[in-house]
Amino acid sequence: MKQLALAGLTVITVGAFGWYRGGDDAPAGITGTVKFTGTPPANPKIDMSEEAACAGSATTDPVVTVSNGNLADVLVYVKSGLPPGAAAAAPTAPAVIDQHGCLYRPRTVAVMVKQPLEIRNSDPVLHNIKAVPKKNRGFNISQPREGMKTTRTFTTAEVPIPLQCNVHGWMHANLAVLDHPYFAVTGPDGSFSIQGLPPGNYVLEAWHEKLGAQTMNVTVPATGNATANFTFSAK
Amino acid sequence: MTETGRRGGGSGNRSRPRGAVSIRVATAGACVALLLAPMPPTVPPARRPATPPTGPSPQQSPLSESAQRGKVVYDKWCLECHGETGAGDGAAAAFMLPRPRDFTGAVYQIRTTASGELPTDADIRRVIDNGMPGTAMPAWSGKLSETERNDLVAYLKSFSTFFEGAAPTPLEIGSEPGRSADGLAEGRATYETLECFKCHGDAGRGDGPSAPTLRDDWDMPIRAADLTSSWTFNGGSGVEDIYRRLRTGLDGTPMPSFSDVIEAGVITDAQLWRVAQYVRSLSPERPPAPREVIRAHLVSGSLPAGPADSAWNGVEKYYIPLVGQIIQKPRWFAPAVEAVWVQAVHDGSTLALRLSWTDRSNSPDPAWDEWLAAMATAVPEVDGSLAATQGPDRLTIQFPGRLSDDLERPYFLGGDRQRPVHLWRWTSAPDAVEEGAGSGLGRFTARAGGHQVTHQSRYDRGEWQVQLTRSLASSDSAEAPSFAPGVLVPIAFSAADGSNGEDEMRGAVSAWYGIYFDVPTPPSVFVIPVVAAGLTAGLGVVVVWRAQRRASGRSTSEGS
Numbered sequence: 001m002k003q004l005a006l007a008g009l010t011v012i013t014v015g016a017f018g019w020y021r022g023g024d025d026a027p028a029g030i031t032g033t034v035k036f037t038g039t040p041p042a043n044p045k046i047d048m049s050e051e052a053a054c055a056g057s058a059t060t061d062p063v064v065t066v067s068n069g070n071l072a073d074v075l076v077y078v079k080s081g082l083p084p085g086a087a088a089a090a091p092t093a094p095a096v097i098d099q100h101g102c103l104y105r106p107r108t109v110a111v112m113v114k115q116p117l118e119i120r121n122s123d124p125v126l127h128n129i130k131a132v133p134k135k136n137r138g139f140n141i142s143q144p145r146e147g148m149k150t151t152r153t154f155t156t157a158e159v160p161i162p163l164q165c166n167v168h169g170w171m172h173a174n175l176a177v178l179d180h181p182y183f184a185v186t187g188p189d190g191s192f193s194i195q196g197l198p199p200g201n202y203v204l205e206a207w208h209e210k211l212g213a214q215t216m217n218v219t220v221p222a223t224g225n226a227t228a229n230f231t232f233s234a235k
Numbered sequence: 236m237t238e239t240g241r242r243g244g245g246s247g248n249r250s251r252p253r254g255a256v257s258i259r260v261a262t263a264g265a266c267v268a269l270l271l272a273p274m275p276p277t278v279p280p281a282r283r284p285a286t287p288p289t290g291p292s293p294q295q296s297p298l299s300e301s302a303q304r305g306k307v308v309y310d311k312w313c314l315e316c317h318g319e320t321g322a323g324d325g326a327a328a329a330f331m332l333p334r335p336r337d338f339t340g341a342v343y344q345i346r347t348t349a350s351g352e353l354p355t356d357a358d359i360r361r362v363i364d365n366g367m368p369g370t371a372m373p374a375w376s377g378k379l380s381e382t383e384r385n386d387l388v389a390y391l392k393s394f395s396t397f398f399e400g401a402a403p404t405p406l407e408i409g410s411e412p413g414r415s416a417d418g419l420a421e422g423r424a425t426y427e428t429l430e431c432f433k434c435h436g437d438a439g440r441g442d443g444p445s446a447p448t449l450r451d452d453w454d455m456p457i458r459a460a461d462l463t464s465s466w467t468f469n470g471g472s473g474v475e476d477i478y479r480r481l482r483t484g485l486d487g488t489p490m491p492s493f494s495d496v497i498e499a500g501v502i503t504d505a506q507l508w509r510v511a512q513y514v515r516s517l518s519p520e521r522p523p524a525p526r527e528v529i530r531a532h533l534v535s536g537s538l539p540a541g542p543a544d545s546a547w548n549g550v551e552k553y554y555i556p557l558v559g560q561i562i563q564k565p566r567w568f569a570p571a572v573e574a575v576w577v578q579a580v581h582d583g584s585t586l587a588l589r590l591s592w593t594d595r596s597n598s599p600d601p602a603w604d605e606w607l608a609a610m611a612t613a614v615p616e617v618d619g620s621l622a623a624t625q626g627p628d629r630l631t632i633q634f635p636g637r638l639s640d641d642l643e644r645p646y647f648l649g650g651d652r653q654r655p656v657h658l659w660r661w662t663s664a665p666d667a668v669e670e671g672a673g674s675g676l677g678r679f680t681a682r683a684g685g686h687q688v689t690h691q692s693r694y695d696r697g698e699w700q701v702q703l704t705r706s707l708a709s710s711d712s713a714e715a716p717s718f719a720p721g722v723l724v725p726i727a728f729s730a731a732d733g734s735n736g737e738d739e740m741r742g743a744v745s746a747w748y749g750i751y752f753d754v755p756t757p758p759s760v761f762v763i764p765v766v767a768a769g770l771t772a773g774l775g776v777v778v779v780w781r782a783q784r785r786a787s788g789r790s791t792s793e794g795s
Contacts, residue, residue, distance in 0.1 A: 128491035129491075130491065134340065137352065138452075140350050140484045140486060140488075140491040141491050141492050142491040142496055145501045150499070169450070
């Protein structure tokens with residue numbers, strides 16, 4: 001009986017511990033939406049008539065993309081507050097940036113230090129891809145063929161690194177390199193989700209290439225998500 | 236004046252050139268002006284993008300002994316352009332385009348290493364030794380000792396912590412495949428596959444559709460290289476040099492590396508070599524040397540009908556380098572036209588000149604509005620701002636207003652009131668030539684007596700070709716100089732590219748040169764040698780005959 005009780009206690013203890021551990025794996029992070037209020041600034045006009053393969057792809061440079069009040073292409077990342085050792089190993093899966101219709105897609109892309117950035121050309125024309133960082137070494141490579149893929153990695157955290165194509169002077173993109181995996185970039189719906197964060201207090205930054213940066217203090221609970229909504233307006 | 240006239244050509248010229256001296260004087264004047272230019276207190280700081288280079292902060296570790304010695308050399312010779320902190324922002328920097336190198340980011344154009352990699356010490360040394368043709372960076376190999384140049388390398392590296400502990404290694408490259416016509420054709424085909432023409436243009440003159448939009452890493456406008464002038468290539472003009480530029484790219488500029496293209500199997504390594512061979516083939520075998528006297532060859536039969544006439548193909552070309560007009564305000568530090576090629580023929584009564592030069596745009600061209608806007612922010616405003624709209628392209632030929640026997644020449648920069656010049660001024664829009672008198676840069680009076688010069692112009696893929704024709708004799712020698720066979724006439728050139736913000740004042744100018752009009756060969760030239768040869772032969776026959784007679788007379792007397 002005593003043994004049974006001990007066994008039962010063990011089961012309960014292990015189970016409880018298991019439940020608790022399971023809690024650690026349960027979604028804990030930050031979710032939110034980035035909004036834009038007011039009239040978005042007019043995007044600069046671009047003329048792609050020089051490039052027949054891309055002509056008609058766009059008439060403006062999508063610097064600020066707002067749909068239904070939601071702001072796309074915002075980098076949201078943990079700026080400070082990570083406990084020591086919280087930065088995991090770099091993901092081996094590459095982040096991807098594509099060149100399509102003589103535009104970068106997405107406009108803003110983030111990788112972790114040492115995580116591969118895969119640069120694709122989905123256009124049947126030459127693109128060169130020039131990265132102009134300050135803290136990392138830059139590069140300037142060419143992709144004269146549709147379907148070409150090139151992979152590059154970065155050694156140092158840096159936000160932002162401009163990417164540009166000199167063949168098509170209107171092509172610009174933003175690359176962010178971070179020394180941890182707690183970042184996200186908003187899509188057209190303006191939403192983001194940063195998962196796997198240890199509970200604690202963080203400073204979260206939302207950065208947009210034209211609209212600037214905002215920070216917010218966020219407390220991540222042991223389980224569940226903290227919410228962080230940002231709102232930008234025309235500067 | 237003692238050595239002048241050595242190229243006067245023929246004994247028939249009544250006047251002798253002083254080209255050599257004037258060219259030196261003009262060059263010296265230009266150099267002095269260049270040195271003085273940065274000095275005025277009104278000079279603004281070099282315009283740079285607002286974001287200063289952050290990154291690893293420079294000079295964290297103590298300087299090595301070599302770097303300390305290098306600092307002394309740097310502060311004396313390099314600081315004025317490259318700046319105290321190596322940021323390329325010295326006092327003279329604003330007057331230079333391209334700007335002096337910013338060493339703080341360790342971004343170097345000419346390397347043997349992959350795109351984005353640091354240069355080797357030897358790479359940096361090579362640029363110090365040879366300079367950067369087509370920029371303000373001179374070659375230092377004759378000026379500084381080897382130790383001084385090595386010390387400079389050590390000091391330049393101290394401007395960026397990227398170099399700490401780095402050991403950049405050159406890309407391994409194979410050897411050049413043999414050259415052949417088929418190889419050149421493959422090179423041309425690969426030039427198209429890689430879309431080199433997007434920037435460098437179909438004929439390689441740097442006039443591709445993307446050329447007007449090009450910026451360097453510091454957001455300054457930068458010209459696509461004119462591949463027909465290999466002597467201006469920064470990294471050297473050999474096939475291997477060009478191949479290396481294709482493999483490494485030119486960091487800091489829009490020119491990418493094509494190494495990945497080989498790795499991806501889009502082209503082979505041999506094909507990239509073929510591109511280098513093809514690019515090299517677009518330039519003359521040897522760099523052209525300016526000559527002081529342009530010979531107007533005498534032709535029998537008709538003169539070329541226009542600038543595209545194949546008759547010009549066989550006519551000697553003279554290379555006339557131009558420099559920015561940096562003497563008289565508004566000065567111009569960023570000339571687009573580097574040189575004019577001149578050809579000249581006459582038929583005894585009429586002169587035909589053909590001028591051809593690389594100009595990346597047929598101004599005004601809306602595609603180049605963006606370039607003009609970029610230039611307006613890149614050049615210093617000390618001499619006023621650039622026109623908001625593009626003017627025409629210009630080519631001006633300058634003669635002395637009055638020819639004198641001692642070849643007295645007016646001031647090379649447009650003459651002055653005492654000694655005016657006679658000008659033929661061609662513009663692209665309207666496509667016209669004005670003739671008249673100049674009494675200083677920007678002071679022009681159109682000739683009252685009507686037009687004597689006829690012209691035809693042609694713009695072909697980054698090159699202007701203009702033919703100017705006029706009778707040797709002027710209808711009114713008081714207003715326009717008369718030319719004649721056997722005469723040497725001073726001549727000078729200037730050019731302006733409207734889409735580069737250039738105009739009557741802002742442009743590129745040459746020193747005085749001379750044009751010599753060949754004399755018809757007189758018949759006596761052909762008769763006299765024949766007569767002389769005949770007389771010599773006859774005399775020889777007589778001598779031999781007499782000698783033989785004497786000898787035979789002796790032998791006869793001996794035998795008797």
